[in-house]
Structure formats: C-alpha cells, structure tokens
Amino acid sequence: MIYMKISRLLIFVFLIAPSFLLAQTKEVLFTIDNHPYYTDEFMRVYNKNLDLVKDDSQKDLDKYLDLFLGYKLKVEKANKIGLQNGTNYQNELKSYRNQLSKNYVNDSKVTNELVHEAYDRMQQEVRASHILVLVDEGASPQDTLKAYNKVLDVKKRLDAGEDFIKVAQQFSEDPSVKENNGDLGYFSAFRMVYPFENAAYKTKLGQISKPFRTRFGYHIIKVVDKRVNRGEVTVAHIMILKQNDAAQNEKAKTTIDDIYKKIQQGENFESLAQQFSEDKSSSAKGGVLQRFGSGQLSSEEFENVAFELKDKNQISVPFQSQFGWHIVKLIEKHPVRTFDDMKFELEEKIRKDERSLLITNSLAKKLRAKYTFTKDSKLIATIKGLVNDEFYTQTWVVPEKSKDLNGVVLTINKDRKINSKVFLDFIASKQKSNIKTKPVARLVDELFEKFVDEQLITYYNDNLENEFSEFKNVMDEYRDGLLLFDLMEKEIWNRAKNDTIGLNDYFKNNIKNYQWKKRYSADILSSTDSKVVEKAQKFLKKGKSLEYIKEQLNNDGKVNIMSKSGMYEEDYDVLSQFKDLPKGVTTIVSKDQYFFVVNISDVKPAGSKELSECKGKVISDYQQYLENNWVDELKKEFTIKVNQDVFAKVKNQLHN
Structure with a gap:
C-alpha cells in the first residue's frame, strides 16, 4: 500500500531524498494561521529539487515560494480536519519509519564487512560432505557435553584415516545420509546456516574441519571441491x-x-x-x-x-x-552481478540471516558506551524470586502481584524509565528460546543483559530524529506526503468521482476536448504469409465468416491467420496504412513483416463523444481542474503572512 501511495505522491509532493544543506540561520519565512515555517526547510527543498524540475518557471524563487506555500496549505488543511489521527495513516507512517530506520539501526562497519565477505564468497561454490551429531540449541549442559564427546570421537576416527563416507554412514544423525552419504553438493553464500558456511569457506580443499556447532548440533565437514560460481x-x-x-x-x-x-x-x-x-x-x-x-x-x-x-x-x-x-x-x-549491483540485496539478506546478530551485538556494545544507564539491583533481586523452574518447561507466567513489581528497573539517559513489568514480560517471551541457563538467578542476570541491549537499541531508534537531521527531514516530508494523499483522496479524487452534476457541467463546458475521429467497425486479419492473406481476402469477398476462414486456413496444427474485431478510429494501427476505407473488403497492405486485409462493416463520422465513452478521462481532467482551483480556496480559508525581508535574504543566499 505504501509503495502505491508513493507513486501518486510524486505527482505533487516535494521529492524525498538526502540533500546538501547550506549553512544558514534558521528564521521564520512565513506563517499559516500563526504556524511558523522556516527558511532552512524551504532552502533545503529548493536546492534538492533544483536539478530535478523540468519547468524552468519552478526555479524562479517567487513562483517556487508560491508552490511551497500551496504545499504547506494542504498540509495545514489535512491537520485541521484531523487526518493525522486516522488509523491507516498512523500505521503506514509507522511502517515506513520502521523500514527507513533499518539503514540507521545497525553497525555500518560490521555490516560493510559482512557484505564484502558475502560477495567474496559468492564468487566461489563449495562442495562439502558433513557428519552431524544432533543436539538441541537449548540443550542442558549434560546433553551438550554428551554430543560434544561423540563428535570428538568421530573426529578421532577421521584423523586416524578412516573413510569419511563410511564414518558418515555409521555415525551421522542427518536423516539424508542414507541417500547422499553426507554429500551436500555445491553451495554458495546464504545457502547454509552461517556457522556452516564459515566452516566450509575456511576449510581448505580436501581437508576436514574441526567440530563446530550450529543450531542443529555439532558438525564435521570435508571440503570435496571448490569452483568458480556458475551464477x-x-x-x-x-x-x-x-x-x-x-x-x-x-x-x-x-x-x-x-x-x-x-x-x-x-x-x-x-x-x-x-x-x-x-x-x-x-x-x-x-x-x-x-x-x-x-x-x-x-x-x-x-x-x-x-x-x-x-x-x-x-x-x-x-x-x-x-x-x-x-x-x-x-x-x-x-552471471554473478557486480558488487554495486548486489550491495543492497546483500544487505537485505544479511538482515534476515543469523549473521545479523553480529551487527546487533556490535551496535549494542557501542550504545552501552554512548548512553548512561542505571539498573535497580534490589528490584532485579525481587524479580529473581518470582521466576522459577517453570521457565524451562515454558509454563511460567508473570505473577499477578503489583506492589512488589511496580518500579523502574532500568533508566537510560535519565529520560527513559522502564518499568519492571516490561522486563518481566521480556522474561516470559524468552521461554520460547529454550534457554537452559541455571540456576534461575543466573538466568535472570543473563536475560537482563539482553534486555538492556534491546532497550538501548529501542531508545536509539526512537531518537533517530534527534541523532540524524536527514532522517528527521525524510520523515517530516513523508509524514506530510501521506497526509496530502489522504487529503487529495477526500477533497479531489473522490469528489471528482462522486460529484455527478459538477462532472457533467465540466464535460459540457469542455466538450471540444472529447471528440471521436472517424471510426470503423472492422475485422482485421493478419498473417506473415501474403498468400494466406490473399486467400482470406477472397473468402471475405464471398461473405465467409471469420470462423470459416480460420477453419480453412489454420490447419495441421499451424496458426496461419489471426483476426481481431471492433470499432477503431481511423489512425488505429494498420488502418492508418489505408488512404480510404469505404465499407467492404480492403486491399492488402503490409506492416512490420505482417500482411493485413480489413473488412469494414460500418463507418461512423467524426463527432462528440458521450460522457459514458470517455468518463475515465473526464474524471481525471476534472480532478486536475479542481486541484488547480483548490489552492486559491485554501488561501482564503487560512491567514498567511510572508516575511518579505527574510525572503529577500533567502534569495540573496540562494543566488550566491
């Protein structure tokens, strides 16, 4: 839905893109009902669009100010009638912000390293066989140790020279080993879980890796082959x-x-x-x-x-x-595309891949140094007493006690206070992660550190407008753009569709714009074979139907002749090839390696269209007419004051 709206917003909204900001003093350029609008925004938007506008008149600062005023008048109108409170508007704005913030809520250094690593790996395909010892990601220390000892025993057999395939058949717990002997075929980046991919690319050809763990268990791999990526x-x-x-x-x-x-x-x-x-x-x-x-x-x-x-x-x-x-x-x-062509796609894949945890952990580490935060140790101790072993069976629920649970468990930068109830809900949500850390007190401490990281990133995300001016500018413009879309839909587009009387009056007053050219009711037959068209022409002259002609000429499974029928204007496609088109069968003409013959059954002279015949076009034109007159109405509705002295300084700055 958002992307559909953007395409329509571009018709009238100032384009959203990062821009170079001139050093300037922020002053009030104009007010609308005492709401101030400043020089910095006007100059930024003007400079951003300077090379994009095709109409030179829009580069004229006086005319551009009028355009900018009209734009802001529409925003004021939207806010005045409460469109900013609409549920759909709020949801779409939130969705767009979430999407935009992804470019900021990461560690760019780590992200770039991962993108380059992935692209470098994509130049090569690895063929590997593996042996898997299953162990759950959240397994108990005893089960984990048991699986680890088993995989070490397997590694000792391989180191002693036993055949990899035979060992895989005997010890691998991958169900597919019976069919493939552990051979996983060729793969490249993002085809396997990240730890497995790492081991495959870091193990030399013909070598066997050390045991390593993924969320499935412990693996040992043998790299069978490496080759250039076939794309x-x-x-x-x-x-x-x-x-x-x-x-x-x-x-x-x-x-x-x-x-x-x-x-x-x-x-x-x-x-x-x-x-x-x-x-x-x-x-x-x-x-x-x-x-x-x-x-x-x-x-x-x-x-x-x-x-x-x-x-x-x-x-x-x-x-x-x-x-x-x-x-x-x-x-x-x-073939594998260039790095520049794939960069954005790789970034998106990394965000969805488990290697994204490297980015999140790196960002959280930086935010711990950037922000001050304090915890309430006594409250955390109380919370430890409320969590029990039901956590490990995923049956623990937050106790319904309010007195002991009320309180601020975490404070960030003195202005973000997080209630203990939020942390308790966080603990409850982590039961699905199957974490096995014991005892409970240690578990709560571990979860609190994760909670701090999550809250720091949330705080950072919520303050992106204060951290990055370009982020704030884009969000402000998108916010206005969404409002304008809803306003245009309400005041212009829907009105043009539903105002029957106004639409009819507009149509009658502008009838000269809705005229038919000379029209023909015609059957148009075509083929790449001139002889086939000659036969079709003879059949037409004898009054044979299109079905009869196709039956006679399309045989042996071949389609030799095609036809289309309808009412066409005189300049339609192949009809423009004929100098005169009376009723009846035409001569044969050629166009673009095809031969055509036309059967004209009726001719209609040029004349005015009925509204029903061009209603879509009339509605579109009527919408444009309403919009052109709308700003003049808004100027009467709101009080506008332009600071001409400030505008003169803006002109001077922009012209220099």
Whole structure:
C-alpha cells in the first residue's frame, strides 16, 4: 500500500531524498494561521529539487515560494480536519519509519564487512560432505557435553584415516545420509546456516574441519571441491516422467526421442512443451522454469546439463535424471552481478540471516558506551524470586502481584524509565528460546543483559530524529506526503468521482476536448504469409465468416491467420496504412513483416463523444481542474503572512 501511495505522491509532493544543506540561520519565512515555517526547510527543498524540475518557471524563487506555500496549505488543511489521527495513516507512517530506520539501526562497519565477505564468497561454490551429531540449541549442559564427546570421537576416527563416507554412514544423525552419504553438493553464500558456511569457506580443499556447532548440533565437514560460481540460469525443459514398469519406461524413452526429432525438424520447443511435457508446473509456460543456481534443484544431472549449454536457445540432447527424461533449452545465463549491483540485496539478506546478530551485538556494545544507564539491583533481586523452574518447561507466567513489581528497573539517559513489568514480560517471551541457563538467578542476570541491549537499541531508534537531521527531514516530508494523499483522496479524487452534476457541467463546458475521429467497425486479419492473406481476402469477398476462414486456413496444427474485431478510429494501427476505407473488403497492405486485409462493416463520422465513452478521462481532467482551483480556496480559508525581508535574504543566499 505504501509503495502505491508513493507513486501518486510524486505527482505533487516535494521529492524525498538526502540533500546538501547550506549553512544558514534558521528564521521564520512565513506563517499559516500563526504556524511558523522556516527558511532552512524551504532552502533545503529548493536546492534538492533544483536539478530535478523540468519547468524552468519552478526555479524562479517567487513562483517556487508560491508552490511551497500551496504545499504547506494542504498540509495545514489535512491537520485541521484531523487526518493525522486516522488509523491507516498512523500505521503506514509507522511502517515506513520502521523500514527507513533499518539503514540507521545497525553497525555500518560490521555490516560493510559482512557484505564484502558475502560477495567474496559468492564468487566461489563449495562442495562439502558433513557428519552431524544432533543436539538441541537449548540443550542442558549434560546433553551438550554428551554430543560434544561423540563428535570428538568421530573426529578421532577421521584423523586416524578412516573413510569419511563410511564414518558418515555409521555415525551421522542427518536423516539424508542414507541417500547422499553426507554429500551436500555445491553451495554458495546464504545457502547454509552461517556457522556452516564459515566452516566450509575456511576449510581448505580436501581437508576436514574441526567440530563446530550450529543450531542443529555439532558438525564435521570435508571440503570435496571448490569452483568458480556458475551464477544462475533460466531454462525451459520438456519432461517425460520415469515409469516403474520397464516396458513403459522404454516407451517414455521413445517419446522423448521423438520429441527431440520434431525439434530438430524445426518445430517450436515451447509448443511441444505445452503439448507433451509431463511437468505440469511448467508445461503451460512453454516449459520455462524459475531461474536457479547450483544446489537449488534436487537433480545434479539436470543442473549440470543446464549450465553446460553455452548459447542462448541452445537445446540439449535427451538425458535422464532420477525423475525421468528431459530436453533442456537455454533461455538466459545470469552471471554473478557486480558488487554495486548486489550491495543492497546483500544487505537485505544479511538482515534476515543469523549473521545479523553480529551487527546487533556490535551496535549494542557501542550504545552501552554512548548512553548512561542505571539498573535497580534490589528490584532485579525481587524479580529473581518470582521466576522459577517453570521457565524451562515454558509454563511460567508473570505473577499477578503489583506492589512488589511496580518500579523502574532500568533508566537510560535519565529520560527513559522502564518499568519492571516490561522486563518481566521480556522474561516470559524468552521461554520460547529454550534457554537452559541455571540456576534461575543466573538466568535472570543473563536475560537482563539482553534486555538492556534491546532497550538501548529501542531508545536509539526512537531518537533517530534527534541523532540524524536527514532522517528527521525524510520523515517530516513523508509524514506530510501521506497526509496530502489522504487529503487529495477526500477533497479531489473522490469528489471528482462522486460529484455527478459538477462532472457533467465540466464535460459540457469542455466538450471540444472529447471528440471521436472517424471510426470503423472492422475485422482485421493478419498473417506473415501474403498468400494466406490473399486467400482470406477472397473468402471475405464471398461473405465467409471469420470462423470459416480460420477453419480453412489454420490447419495441421499451424496458426496461419489471426483476426481481431471492433470499432477503431481511423489512425488505429494498420488502418492508418489505408488512404480510404469505404465499407467492404480492403486491399492488402503490409506492416512490420505482417500482411493485413480489413473488412469494414460500418463507418461512423467524426463527432462528440458521450460522457459514458470517455468518463475515465473526464474524471481525471476534472480532478486536475479542481486541484488547480483548490489552492486559491485554501488561501482564503487560512491567514498567511510572508516575511518579505527574510525572503529577500533567502534569495540573496540562494543566488550566491
């Protein structure tokens, strides 16, 4: 919803973008009903838009001031009628702020390091096998130690020279080991959990890693191969499913071979895919699959064939995978993009990936040094007495005691006081994290440190407007933009749609703008073959129907002739090729490698349109008419005072 609104806001709102601020003294430029508007905002917005506006008149400062005044008058009107209190408005503003704040609520140094690390890793694909010893992320110390000792025993076997595959088959607790012997195939950055990715890229080719832990348990990996990243590929395929019966499977092989012969004879790959491919998810689209990279499909054979195709539209010979027989056509190769092209995308992936914890932890560490904060140790001790072992079974609830729980447990910068109830709710919410820290007193201390980090980041986020002037400017402009959208919808767009009398009057007064050109009721027939069109022309002259003509000329599964029918103006598409169009069948003309013949059944002279025939255009024009006169009405509604002496100084600064 937000993005839809932005597209419409750009029609009339001052563009939202960071800008260079001139050094200046902040003064009141004008007031609207005693509400002051300052020179710094006016100069910032003017400079920001200077190179963007196409109309030179908008660069004239007097005219620009009038535009800026009109903009602020609309904002005043929106606030006056209470649009700023609307639920949808509040939700959208909050959503946008959350999105914008992501660029600020991070550690840019750590983020940049992670982005570069991810991009460097994406240049290479790693093939690794692994052995997994399962242990829950929140397992007890006893269970964790048991799993760790088991993985150490496995490592000793490998160090002693035992075969990795045999050890994996015997000891790995990954359910897929029975099928793949622990081989995970090729992968690149973001395809595995971050600790696993780290181990894979840091372990040398042919070497076995030390045991390491992920949220699934302890792993040992062996790096089998490393190669240049093949990027991604888009292909289409025709598939005949594998059959259990030997005779049926041979029939499937014969079918795919016959299809391949038809392709070699020049028949269309996409049409054959639609007719014969048994992959129902892609056959209707001509066999086209979603683009993929190494390790994303469950068939390595299919991936290898797809990536081996070199030239666009190159078609493979039939080959077999575990799913059946395939013929693959290369649509497009997508090599790894440049760093600049991928930077934003990588930042988004990192935010969603567990490596984002590195950013959060780094930011929290900086904020602990930036802000002063104090805790109430006595209150925390009281809270420790309220938490019990039910936490570990996820059944603990915040006690309904108010006297002992009321109080400020954490104070940040003396102006943010956080009640103990907030911390208790935080503790309750962390039960799902399956934390096993014991005893309870130690658990509460551990959770309080996490709570402090979270509250510091929240405090920082809430004060971004005070921390960064550009953030405040963008939020102010977006806030005004949303208000203007709601106001325009209420005062202009909806009014233009619903004001029947006003719309009719506007239409009658401007009828000259809504005129038909000469029109023809026509059947337009086309083909790339002139002889086919000649035949169609003869049929038309004999009075044959379009259905009859298509039946006669579209045969043997080929579409030789196409038609479209309707009422068209004289300059429509191919009609402009004819000098004169009386009723009846035309001569044959050519355009863009196609041949056309037209059958005219009726001719209508130029004339005025009915409102029903152009209502959408009239509503749009009426909206613009209402908006153009609206600012004059607002100027009468509000009291405006422009400080001309201050404006003269602004002119002088901007012209110098």
